[in-house]
Amino acid sequence: MSAPSGITRATLFKDLRLEWRSKDAINSMLFFSLLVVVVFSFSFDPTAEESRQIAGGLIWVAFLFAAVVALNQTWARELRNQVLDAYRVSPAPANSLFLAKAFGNFIFVMVLEAVMTPLFIAFYKLRSLGPPWQLAVVAALGTWALVVNGTFFAAMSLRTRSREIMLPLLLFPISSPAIIGMVQATTRILNGEGARSWIMLLVTYDLVFTTSCLLLFETVLNAE
Amino acid sequence: MVSSQSNTSPVITVSNLVKQFGRFAALRGVSAEFAGGKLYAILGDNGAGKTTLLRTLAGLNHPTRGEISILGKSDFRDICDQVGYMAHPSLLYDEMSGMENLTYFGRLYGINEQARCREVISSVGLDPDLSRPVGQYSQGMRQRMSLARALLHDPKILLLDEPFSNVDVHSAADMVQLLAKIRDLGKTIFVVTHQAALLEGVADEFVWMETGKIVDRATEFHPPTRSATEARA
Amino acid sequence: MKWTFRIFGIITLCLLIYGTSIASSPVIHVVGFTLNGAPTEQTMGDVQRIFYYHVPSAWTAFILFFINFVASIVYLIRRNPAADIIALTTAEVGVVFCTVVLVTGPIWARPVWGIWWTWDIRLTSTLVLWLIYVAYLMLRRFSSSGQTPVLAAALAVFGALDVPLVYFSIWFFRTQHPQPVMGGGGSIDPRMLHVLLINWLAFSCFAFLVCWSRYRLEKIRREVEELQALEALADSPPAQRAGSGAIGSSSPGRPR
DSSP states (O other), rough: OOOHHHHHHHHHHHHHHHHHHHHHHHHHHHHHHHHHHHHHHHHOOOOOOHHHHHHHHHHHHHHHHHHHHHHHTTTHHHHHHHHHHHHHHOOOOHHHHHHHHHHHHHHHHHHHHHHHHHHHHHHOOOOSSSSHHHHHHHHHHHHHHHHHHHHHHHHHTBBBHHHHHHHHHHHHHHHHHHHHHHHHHHHEEEEEEEHHHHHHHHHHHHHHHHHHHHHHHHHTOOOO | OOOOOOOOSSSEEEEEEEETTTTTTEEEEEEEEOSSEEEEEEEOOSSHHHHHHHHHHHTOOOEEEEEEEEETTHHHHHHHHGEEOSSSSSSTTTSSSSHHHHHHHHHHHOOOOOOHHHHHHHHOOOOOHHHBBGGGHHHHHHHHHHHHHTTTTSSSEEEESSSTTTHHHHHHHHHHHHHHHHHTTOEEEEOOOOGGGGTTTTSSEEEEEEEEEEEEEEEEOOOOOHHHHHHHH | HHHHHHHHHHHHHHHHHHHHHHOSSSSEETEEEOOOOOBBBBBGGGGGHHHHHHHHHHHHHHHHHHHHHHHHHHHHHHHOOHHHHHHHHHHHHHHHHHHHHHHHHHHHHHHHHHHHOOHHHHHHHHHHHHHHHHHHHHHHHBOSSTTTTHHHHHHHHHHHHHHHHHHHHHHHHHSSSSOOOOSSSSSOOHHHHHHHHHHHHHHHHHHHHHHHHHHHHHHHHHHHHHHHHHHHHOOTTOOOOOOOOOOSSSOOOOOO
16 A cells, blocks of 8 residues: 555645636636725725724635635545545545545635735735735644634535535634634734734644544545 | 355345435345355346436445345454455546556555555556556546456455456457456355356356345346347337 | 432532522622622623623533534544434533523623624634534434434534634734723633633533433434334335235235
């Protein structure tokens, strides 16, 4: 059997290749993200000073919407021809599949965030008082927090009715501490204040839940 | 017919296998032993439990009660690299070509060389260099590619669920010949099918299932008599 | 068993009545003798008395969710059906107590601070807990898999691991954005503490009673289901082919 990391890499590259070929999901997602930013800017029209206070929250809510739409199609291709059965029957470890999907979603959502951020900056006349690299770190940690649990819950909701609504229903409550952390960290950095404790919280959250997902994914995948 | 190296111990043993989905009992206590190196045709009406039996053997369904032993092991994970499974959905990615699909699935089994994939695709009568995505294949081609995926890791046991459904006559005949060849190499094959006639003269045993139980096993298949057909009409 | 249940029920009822009376007034005259109840709070007055329902409900909910966590882990390791039933009942009853906390909180906050909600740590973490366990119950309801208990147990573990993180994140949020504190931070008058603890005992007994009933109900429901499934298994299928003669013999056609 190939090394598990080899399987993770092969699965990830296969997903990226397939996405690149069809560009189905990414195009609709990009457009959706743009729409979200525009709708938000209709709803909230702050001054430059105010915007620094609320931008953290607004941006992350927008990212959250985009993430949920992305996460909902995590397993779409595998469902189409019951490909998951082929995976379950093979000796490949379930966690390799999980990590590949989680990394794929991570890349996907980061791309969406990279597109949405300049739009936010433009619409809200945002200027960060803190170093932008810190914002990037918060974005990465926060996105991983959403994506790791999201990929796990997406797999869980495969076995439920009302699949699409189950994912956010399960994800949002469990992600509450991470969401508070992301928003607070972003707001503080934008305002030039230190966000070290919030970043530590995000790191802890990421470690705890990545471990839990890796421990329980195989059980969930085989729950039929 | 070349006789395979006969195994004296059964390759698959099932005892009192029960599978219930809520109140619906798909398998009602199936007990059987299957020797190695044979091609078994599993027949029965819709709802008889054939697919459920195959899926339970493949480790995809957890039995409600009862035991399964495959190649002496009761945990499917121990022998999963020696079992090949094929179902009515193709279990392939529609957006990739046949070669790409097999290359990927080969990785799951530790097969990293393309040569093996090409060999298997050729053996089912398809062109390895065909770049068309599998989603655009005809049904016959898709079933053959699906079979290729099941054969990729050279499993000792093949579990095939309705491999010939919606397949044209020629492709089906080719697949049967291929299965006979594989059986002659000593592999054990289980084929669930509605088209028993295709396997006449090839299958070693016909296993008839009815409402969740095995009711008959015979070396010859006889279609229902005319009176029976009339009675149903 | 039935008598134990009834006696326990009566004790719980007495505790609840006792707890509520001493919470409701500083002095209660009952049939000739006087009960000493909770003194009136200095700043908030009588409104504060809702505290004696608010806080014990929260503690009871937390205990129930902790039991749910333990039961879920036991289920994941041992696949013991009783553990699954315990997990289900504690989640349901826990959500009810959580709801009580979330309803009494704003009722308390409004007259005292003029606001319906505050990022009080207990209130907010209870809200998140409520959301997590309602999601848990929804998963159980919407799951179409035969392995629902396994999925639910996995979710419960996630929820329980989340709890300290929730608590910490809100606590840290509060230190940066100071908010009104409910429940009176700092030291508490011993008489108030006494009333609080009595009510907590009463609520715990009540929770235990409800869980017990629910457990029995669920257990019976599952037994009935299993019996029905076994019956379906034993049912002779319609027009079953008689005997096990060779397929080759002329026999009636296959039933459709």
